[in-house]
Amino acid sequence: MNFVTKKWLLMKISSALLIPLMIWFILNLVSMYDADYIEVVSFFTTLSSKILVSLTLIFAYFFSALSISEVFEDYIQDEKIKNAANKVLNIFAIIVPLITIIVIFNLS
Amino acid sequence: MDNNNPLSPHIQVYRWHISSLVSISHRITGIVNIFAITVICMWILSLMLGESSYDLTKLFLKSIFGKFTIICLTWSFSFQVLSEIRHLVMDLGYGFELKTTKVTGLLVIFGSIFFTILFYFLGRNFI
Numbered sequence: 001m002n003f004v005t006k007k008w009l010l011m012k013i014s015s016a017l018l019i020p021l022m023i024w025f026i027l028n029l030v031s032m033y034d035a036d037y038i039e040v041v042s043f044f045t046t047l048s049s050k051i052l053v054s055l056t057l058i059f060a061y062f063f064s065a066l067s068i069s070e071v072f073e074d075y076i077q078d079e080k081i082k083n084a085a086n087k088v089l090n091i092f093a094i095i096v097p098l099i100t101i102i103v104i105f106n107l108s
Numbered sequence: 109m110d111n112n113n114p115l116s117p118h119i120q121v122y123r124w125h126i127s128s129l130v131s132i133s134h135r136i137t138g139i140v141n142i143f144a145i146t147v148i149c150m151w152i153l154s155l156m157l158g159e160s161s162y163d164l165t166k167l168f169l170k171s172i173f174g175k176f177t178i179i180c181l182t183w184s185f186s187f188q189v190l191s192e193i194r195h196l197v198m199d200l201g202y203g204f205e206l207k208t209t210k211v212t213g214l215l216v217i218f219g220s221i222f223f224t225i226l227f228y229f230l231g232r233n234f235i
Contacts, residue, residue: 012199015192023227026185029148030231033178034170037159044152057149064142071135077115100149103156 007066014063021056044107053104057097065093126213134191137184144181182227187220 001009032043043049069086076082122128154165168174194212197203203212229235 012196016196019189019192022185022189026182026227027231030178030182030228031233034166034174037155037162037166040162041155044155053152057145060142060145064138064145067135067138068142071139075115096146096149100152103153107155 011066014059018059018063024052025056041107044104050104054101057100061093061097065089127209130191130213130216137188140184141188183220183224186223190216190219
């Protein structure tokens with residue numbers, strides 16, 4: 001299997017996994033966006049929330065990095081600029097969810 | 109070696125169709141969504157700063173503009189979910205007929221509005 005096929009397959013798998021996670025995420029976002037600090041923290045301190053939010057972030061950033069790299073493929077012709085944009089995108093897609101997940105697992 | 113791969117055509121060149129509208133909206137909402145999720149990550153990180161520094165975030169989220177932002181995000185997330193389902197179905201080899209692409213495109217557009225209302229009402233315990 002070549003790189004492009006693998007990328008497409010991973011995009012489709014992450015997309016399918018994201019659908020139920022996003023529905024769960026939207027419902028919880030709507031239900032507690034204006035809640036008090038204590039309520040929000042207590043939501044993130046339950047193990048199920050920690051796991052589901054972490055999975056949502058991992059798949060959302062993974063899927064987005066793959067999708068946005070397709071946008072770069074379509075609109076950026078210069079290979080150097082495209083590679084640099086993809087590198088920045090990948091670093092961003094690793095660091096942001098990683099830091100957030102560490103914080104979520106340390107909230108008490 | 110020069111890269112002579114053609115780039116995507118400029119969107120203003122063609123007449124708009126339902127499928128092109130859904131396709132470009134899918135890309136735009138995808139980028140908006142990851143930006144929004146990053147802001148939500150910042151919101152989660154702000155929890156580490158304690159209750160007093162959370163007051164400003166709460167003040168914004170409780171305002172009309174905060175509510176409007178959440179409703180827009182609910183629509184953007186709903187649109188992306190429905191459009192992804194449409195893509196997955198097409199990847200399985202279904203829905204390529206011209207009439208079907210129009211119908212599924214319209215389902216994504218109107219379905220995203222319906223699901224925005226549904227998710228908002230469910231989330232706020234109105235139903």
